[in-house]
Amino acid sequence: MPARARRCHAQLVLDRSRDIQARCAMIKRRCTHGTGGGEQGFDIERVK
Numbered sequence: 001m002p003a004r005a006r007r008c009h010a011q012l013v014l015d016r017s018r019d020i021q022a023r024c025a026m027i028k029r030r031c032t033h034g035t036g037g038g039e040q041g042f043d044i045e046r047v048k
């Protein structure tokens with residue numbers, strides 16, 4: 001894989017994880033009794 005493509009892919013993955021984190025934050029805000037870490041892991045799995 002050429003270096004440029006690798007960098008582009010890494011940026012894509014970064015943007016995607018940021019998007020997932022933003023969605024997790026939204027889900028957490030809606031859920032008043034969130035327990036933090038474990039729940040976020042579940043949300044990330046569900047969003048994928």
